[in-house]
Amino acid sequence: MTLKNFAVTFALGSVVLLTAGARVSTAQSHVNSPDPLLGAPSVATETSNVAGVTGHAEEGKHLYRRFCIGCHGPDGNGQGMNAQWIDPQPRDFTEATFKCRSTPTGTLPTDEDLYNAITRGFVTTNMPSWRPLSPQQRADLVAFVKTWSPRWAHEKPGTPLNIPPETAITIESILHGRGLYQKLECWKCHGPTGNADGPSAATLTDSKGIPIKPFNFSTGDRFMCGDTNRDLYRIFMTGLDGSPMPSFADVIQPNDAWDLVHFLRTLQVALPNQELTLWQSYKAAHGKELKPIGPDTAGGAQ
């Protein structure tokens, strides 16, 4: 074999290998479509609308194949190649059940809710922030996500929760919120001090039966659905669908809800915040008068 012949053979061989390699990776990243008989929205026509940007599912499909398929899978059911290594599991879009919503429990989220989720990512999970994608690309992905379930063809998103302006952060507000934390049994899962060690904490599973931990306030971690007081208000009012966290929208009045927000901040002992400072100085003077939160103080810890 001459050197020239070798070079030609080598080059040809490389081309064959490269082609084969490309074919394999294409097969693995093929995005399937739901069974048309299910009646899910069509990829060709489904759109989203986020702050004046119109997203197109057709464009979103290409982006999904590039960025999302590894975890959320070719069938949108959260069973991508990486899923077996991931806890919590990637979202199953075929169920159209979403944790972070501005809409009531049991209803579909708004396009903006999905856009915010993609933009923000989910801290303490494997879902990163997709802020590096353009607003147009993120809106395209929102439109595509909606083609995995027929719910998007038959139902409208719920009416977003109205969040009134925040009330003043006072010790009275915190104390009242503390009473609600006792009364509404938040501590049964999140624990008397917000350490995620309440009596029911170890028994919790998500709606697919996979064990799930309640949020631990004491670490100072950001909340999954945003980290402002408004986000915190929205999280417990709308609940996190698919998880054990229920909606309190029907049972807490807006002023009481802000009181609860102010108290929850005092549980975040590893995160310096205004509520915590106020609470610590109050506790230094009146700590002994406080009934502890938990099973022995029936009805209201205030």
Add this chain to the structure above:
Amino acid sequence: MRMKFFAALGLTVAMGSAMMVFATPPAGSGTITGKVTYTGTPPKMRPIDMSKEPSCAKQHATPILTQNVATGPGNTLQWVVVYISAGDEGTSTPSQSVRYDQKGCEYLPHVLPMQAGQQLQIFNDDQTSHNIHPLAKTNQEWNKSQPPGSPPIDTKWDKPEFISVKCNIHPWMHGYFVVLKTSHYAVTGEDGSFSISGLPPGKYTVTAWQEQYSSKSQDVTIAGSESKTANFVFTATPY
């Protein structure tokens, strides 16, 4: 004797058909009754420890038992929903609502059948907060907190489905909403018996559903206002 019986049967069927053609009764008067039993070994009904919720524990003189397979004397099965799964077209949604209670950290009744679209009211009669979490798949799942003294939750289910219901705060609480297309259904009592009445003449498929052992079906034909028997036997396994 035998000839006489068949002649009588033939006459009954003929009369039934005649009634269908000429009289068409608005609501039928046929009845299907029966008993649901098991063979094999079901799991033991175990006492539930409610010590983590004293306000509930003190409501039960003796601890209540798990109900996923509720058995009675004579190998009977309680909480089996028996319903018409085929042949019962065009039943309308009733105007009265059905009621579901959370009392003593228990769902009453353990299994609640209802029709798709029927109003459902959920009450918390306890001194503790519950969160009511129906794990719907065909319908949309939701999860709501219901502290003591809250008004009842008014809701309904649009599509037929067997919906498992749980309270995440009290993990022993477990029940079912059985949402059906038909208005003809019954739940077995402690003695395993059921009775479905008001059936117009027709050919029906009767299905019995048990939360752990799934469904069994059989065909029953009702002529006139006759009463038929349909017994079901489930094969019980301990887990």
